[in-house]
Amino acid sequence: MIWLPLGFFLTALLYASVGFGGGSTYSALLALVGFDYRLLPIVSLCCNVVVVTGSTLRFARAGEMPWRGALILSLLAAPLAFLGGLTPIREEAFLALLGMSLIAAGLALFLPRAPQAAATPTRAARHMGWAAAPLGYLAGLVGIGGGVFLAPLLHLTRWNGARRIAATASLFILINSLAGLVGQLTKNGAGRFAEALTGALPLLVAVVIGGQLGSLLALRILPERVIRWLTAALTIWAGSRLLLG
Template sequence: MLPLIAAFFLAALLYASVGFGGGSTYNALLALAGVDYRVLPLIALSCNIVVVAGSTVRFARAGVTPWRGALMLTAIAAPAAFLGGLTPIGEGAFLTILGASLVLTAATMFLPVAKREGAPNKAARFVPLAAIPLGYLAGLVGIGGGIFLAPLLHLTRWHLARSIAATASLFILVNSLFGLAGQILKGGEGRFLAAFDFGLPLIVAVAIGGQIGSHLALKFLPQRYIRWGTALLTAWVGARLLLTV
């Protein structure tokens, strides 16, 4: 259990330092440790909520959250996340989707984060449509979806970089809450209590790691190096997971 706690702590530190929750990596670490796949989203989504809640509050206090656009995207995605949490899925499909999402996550983290230049491009009008599948994926396999949303917002010049980070943080938080609700209804109270009993030390670990990541990590290393390190870790875990399917 101690190696798993340490891995969760490190993952939370890295993901929080670049503004994300880390749900896909928590899921993969649990799967590689042999934990029942049916409880993975319950633990991963709970960890997501703990990690991004603080970031969401800090962005709001800093006044950089574009509330109108951010709330619209999360309102569209949240019902889909709830439905994803309710959807039954077999172990093979779950691990395949999870592994693929990790590899895609790693790829998105290598994309440059550019400053907004000029008005949003024409593709920005289609961003709300992308929120639906991202929300559903979030609930289905226990991720937040923000790590896919953020590069899309950058590519369409949807808003300023800090505002996009704030939007992704809120997106992850709300999707994780709705996805967790769906997962609890699907698995019942007994499965949730079992997941919470097993996952409590991991939730504590990500709470500590997330706080350290959001407050201290960026003071010691440039953000791009942290993103690349996180991407390499994510790609390695995702590839290992796909090889076990």
């Protein structure tokens, strides 16, 4: 199973380089190796928290975090992420929903990006809170952060400049991953936390290293567009494998 930490490392590197956590693909990789689907979101959300905490701190130190807007979106979604984590779901429904989410997320990465400098927002940009809440529920339900869905919507509506959207996505993923994790632990019991993370230490180490390299180095080596395409390809492949069995 040596390829699994490598897959987590690659996922963290690619996703961190474009401001995401990678929770959706962590979940898919774990599902593909037959990991208990009830424990799977706990591992994925913990990995998400590890990756995006560093990204959020770096964006904040650089003065790129639009705190008011980012907190509004994140805090609107967080209660729904908690409820999503609490919601019981059958394995077949979980895997189908996760697979469809992955394919949708991969396709969303191909959507146009906002310019680096903030252009005039569209009228829809003022109503992004309505989109944030259901994304929070999906995040908690299947063990993702939801930022991979939110960011394309923010770009399409020119909600802010590209760097500030990436910063917002990082904070959104961090807060919703924590809320979803609390919901998952409330549903499954604290004992499941230790069970889920038993043997997952190599995966956490892999995402720590991959996340740091992704956020610090990857954008200097490859153009952002190429990284997004690679991330999209990985995400769509994982989703297709889940749906096709």
